Amino acid sequence: MTKQSTFRVKLAEQPANTDPVLTTLASTTQRNQADDVSKRLIELRDWLADDLYDLEVDLGSVVTDPGKDLAWKAVQYLLHKAGKRVRPICTLLAARMGERAFDEDVKQVAIAAELVHSATLLHDDVIDQGEERRGHPTARMVYGNSASVLGGDHLLVDALRRVNGADPRLVSSLLDVISQMVHAEALQLDMRNCFRPDRGLYQEVVHGKTAALFQWALEAGALLGDLNERQINLLSDVGINLGMTFQLVDDKLDLCGDPTETGKDTCLDLREGKLTWPMILAAERSPELLLRLRQYASAVDEPTQSDAKSLVEAIAATGAIEATHERAADFADKALKSLRQLPDGPSRSALKAVIHTALERSR
Amino acid sequence: MTKQSTFRVKLAEQPANTDPVLTTLASTTQRNQADDVSKRLIELRDWLADDLYDLEVDLGSVVTDPGKDLAWKAVQYLLHKAGKRVRPICTLLAARMGERAFDEDVKQVAIAAELVHSATLLHDDVIDQGEERRGHPTARMVYGNSASVLGGDHLLVDALRRVNGADPRLVSSLLDVISQMVHAEALQLDMRNCFRPDRGLYQEVVHGKTAALFQWALEAGALLGDLNERQINLLSDVGINLGMTFQLVDDKLDLCGDPTETGKDTCLDLREGKLTWPMILAAERSPELLLRLRQYASAVDEPTQSDAKSLVEAIAATGAIEATHERAADFADKALKSLRQLPDGPSRSALKAVIHTALERSR
Numbered sequence: 001m002t003k004q005s006t007f008r009v010k011l012a013e014q015p016a017n018t019d020p021v022l023t024t025l026a027s028t029t030q031r032n033q034a035d036d037v038s039k040r041l042i043e044l045r046d047w048l049a050d051d052l053y054d055l056e057v058d059l060g061s062v063v064t065d066p067g068k069d070l071a072w073k074a075v076q077y078l079l080h081k082a083g084k085r086v087r088p089i090c091t092l093l094a095a096r097m098g099e100r101a102f103d104e105d106v107k108q109v110a111i112a113a114e115l116v117h118s119a120t121l122l123h124d125d126v127i128d129q130g131e132e133r134r135g136h137p138t139a140r141m142v143y144g145n146s147a148s149v150l151g152g153d154h155l156l157v158d159a160l161r162r163v164n165g166a167d168p169r170l171v172s173s174l175l176d177v178i179s180q181m182v183h184a185e186a187l188q189l190d191m192r193n194c195f196r197p198d199r200g201l202y203q204e205v206v207h208g209k210t211a212a213l214f215q216w217a218l219e220a221g222a223l224l225g226d227l228n229e230r231q232i233n234l235l236s237d238v239g240i241n242l243g244m245t246f247q248l249v250d251d252k253l254d255l256c257g258d259p260t261e262t263g264k265d266t267c268l269d270l271r272e273g274k275l276t277w278p279m280i281l282a283a284e285r286s287p288e289l290l291l292r293l294r295q296y297a298s299a300v301d302e303p304t305q306s307d308a309k310s311l312v313e314a315i316a317a318t319g320a321i322e323a324t325h326e327r328a329a330d331f332a333d334k335a336l337k338s339l340r341q342l343p344d345g346p347s348r349s350a351l352k353a354v355i356h357t358a359l360e361r362s363r
Numbered sequence: 364m365t366k367q368s369t370f371r372v373k374l375a376e377q378p379a380n381t382d383p384v385l386t387t388l389a390s391t392t393q394r395n396q397a398d399d400v401s402k403r404l405i406e407l408r409d410w411l412a413d414d415l416y417d418l419e420v421d422l423g424s425v426v427t428d429p430g431k432d433l434a435w436k437a438v439q440y441l442l443h444k445a446g447k448r449v450r451p452i453c454t455l456l457a458a459r460m461g462e463r464a465f466d467e468d469v470k471q472v473a474i475a476a477e478l479v480h481s482a483t484l485l486h487d488d489v490i491d492q493g494e495e496r497r498g499h500p501t502a503r504m505v506y507g508n509s510a511s512v513l514g515g516d517h518l519l520v521d522a523l524r525r526v527n528g529a530d531p532r533l534v535s536s537l538l539d540v541i542s543q544m545v546h547a548e549a550l551q552l553d554m555r556n557c558f559r560p561d562r563g564l565y566q567e568v569v570h571g572k573t574a575a576l577f578q579w580a581l582e583a584g585a586l587l588g589d590l591n592e593r594q595i596n597l598l599s600d601v602g603i604n605l606g607m608t609f610q611l612v613d614d615k616l617d618l619c620g621d622p623t624e625t626g627k628d629t630c631l632d633l634r635e636g637k638l639t640w641p642m643i644l645a646a647e648r649s650p651e652l653l654l655r656l657r658q659y660a661s662a663v664d665e666p667t668q669s670d671a672k673s674l675v676e677a678i679a680a681t682g683a684i685e686a687t688h689e690r691a692a693d694f695a696d697k698a699l700k701s702l703r704q705l706p707d708g709p710s711r712s713a714l715k716a717v718i719h720t721a722l723e724r725s726r
Contacts, residue, residue, distance in 0.1 A: 070549050071545065071549035072549070123512055126508075127512065144489070149486055149489060149490060150545050153545045154549075155544065168534070172527055175520050175523055175524050178516070179517070182516045189513070190432055212389065
């Protein structure tokens with residue numbers, strides 16, 4: 001059966017979330033007049049159709065047993081809200097660069113990357129008392145904090161099982177990544193009520209909470225694809241820099257994104273006391289803003305929407321939002337530079353598109 | 364250096380919690396006039412002194428870096444409240460039965476068993492909103508719910524890392540155990556507000572939350588000690604039955620234990636809506652108690668101490684508390700029966716003492 005016909009057969013039973021990634025990315029880049037990227041994404045979508053379909057089917061069946069407990073229901077609820085699936089796509093593209101098909105082992109490792117990400121979302125929402133994610137109430141609002149904590153535990157175990165089954169060499173590095181993610185979240189917790197515009201601290205948090213898992217997703221794919229050491233290291237660099245790009249754009253969207261697209265309120269990071277790059281820049285550039293941000297962080301009552309709006313305007317006036325975008329672009333350039341040293345082909349093109357989209361996305 | 368002199372040298376720098384287990388066990392059994400057991404425990408304490416010392420030193424250094432985050436502080440707080448350390452003792456005794464010394468790998472696996480147990484305590488206290496444990500405020504009361512959630516995550520990762528480093532064959536079974544523990548906790552959560560005196564459900568919860576980890580601790584030690592398959596299976600049986608004994612005695616102590624010894628309030632399980640064996644028996648024996656327990660579970664307000672006291676008296680009047688002790692004794696007998704088929708020697712004697720103490724303990 002050819003690839004095309006497999007895809008057609010599958011379309012009839014397509015799960016709701018199939019292929020949310022490249023379609024979304026394509027429309028985002030179209031809106032941003034990045035026509036080249038958009039065109040390339042549409043070509044890639046056809047090339048990757050089967051892989052993406054398999055990925056979504058498997059993610060949809062992480063929770064299948066209706067007798068499963070309340071914690072699994074919280075998991076199912078989160079997984080059914082379509083994410084961008086960028087991490088598993090990184091794994092599959094790295095494996096394909098080594099000309100390894102999206103076979104069962106690669107798929108399991110790719111899914112594990114998404115599940116670890118999902119586990120941290122469940123735990124983070126409990127910690128941050130988050131009320132909305134992906135445009136819907138968070139799992140903890142529907143199933144309670146306890147179910148979300150246990151749901152996150154279920155997912156961590158499930159991810160590790162898949163990786164241990166697919167390739168036990170990857171267990172140790174995945175444990176390191178989870179450890180860094182937990183540490184980053186704990187650092188954020190530590191500084192919740194005191195605004196500390198510290199670049200080093202920011203770097204440590206962002207590396208742990210975002211870049212480490214992107215790095216692992218690409219490295220793991222490269223290892224499974226039998227790439228050589230130099231190539232694995234290059235993909236590792238791509239991962240770190242892509243992760244930094246991703247986070248800096250998140251920081252920017254928190255202040256100036258459209259909530260109907262991002263699926264979360266504006267200024268949520270600000271209100272949750274998270275340190276973001278535009279806040280650091282604004283505090284460095286304006287002593288008055290430093291004071292306001294400090295007061296904001298230590299306030300007992302949650303600031304109003306209009307307080308937040310006035311603060312965003314003041315931050316924007318310092319040029320911090322553009323500067324954050326420029327910094328994201330610098331990391332994207334670094335990622336592209338490492339990427340160019342890897343073998344040319346459809347995987348490299350696809351990763352290039354992923355990097356462009358991470359930078360230009362509006363959700 | 365002989366064992367005795369090593370011990371003397373070490374005494375000078377002995378950590379606070381050294382050897383809480385056998386000393387406590389010995390005093391418990393003395394009080395219960397189990398003089399034979401008590402005498403044997405004191406002999407064993409000498410035999411195991413070095414192992415127990417090493418175990419406590421390592422548990423004390425799980426968290427050493429003062430720069431570690433708030434979540435690690437919650438972990439440190441819990442680990443410094445001396446637990447009974449029964450699970451790691453099981454691992455070291457099983458390994459010693461195979462004549463494997465308490466070397467670095469055995470120690471790491473033993474510590475992992477304690478850390479997985481500790482991780483679930485941190486998460487459970489958040490879920491149950493527990494206020495006291497081991498006679499002190501819970502970690503979440505001191506460091507907050509979020510630090511406890513992340514602290515539990517840190518410990519799960521740390522335990523898995525140690526096991527992966529010591530013997531990667533054990534990773535898969537430990538993941539299964541953690542998964543069962545999370546599932547059991549989620550089942551308890553599901554039934555929090557409705558009293559369902561279902562023996563099958565009870566069995567599933569207790570197997571997951573207690574017996575599975577005892578089983579793993581013994582099996583893992585047996586595997587490291589190179590015992591043969593039949594012996595590993597026998598120790599696995601010992602673990603399940605010891606775990607059941609342990610939990611049934613916990614159920615009993617919840618109703619009639621001395622809070623100054625158990626380190627937690629009487630009737631805590633009852634107030635937290637947990638299903639225990641004496642409650643099931645009482646509900647089976649008295650339709651009036653079934654109704655009262657149902658009302659109790661669905662009550663919006665937390666029941667008063669005097670409500671709880673009157674309920675305990677009514678449960679006791681059905682003979683459910685004695686019957687729970689008898690059931691615990693039956694499981695202890697099963698554990699002893701499997702144990703008798705294993706090679707005689709100091710490890711077997713020590714495990715026998717552990718089983719007796721699990722049954723006769725008052726804390």
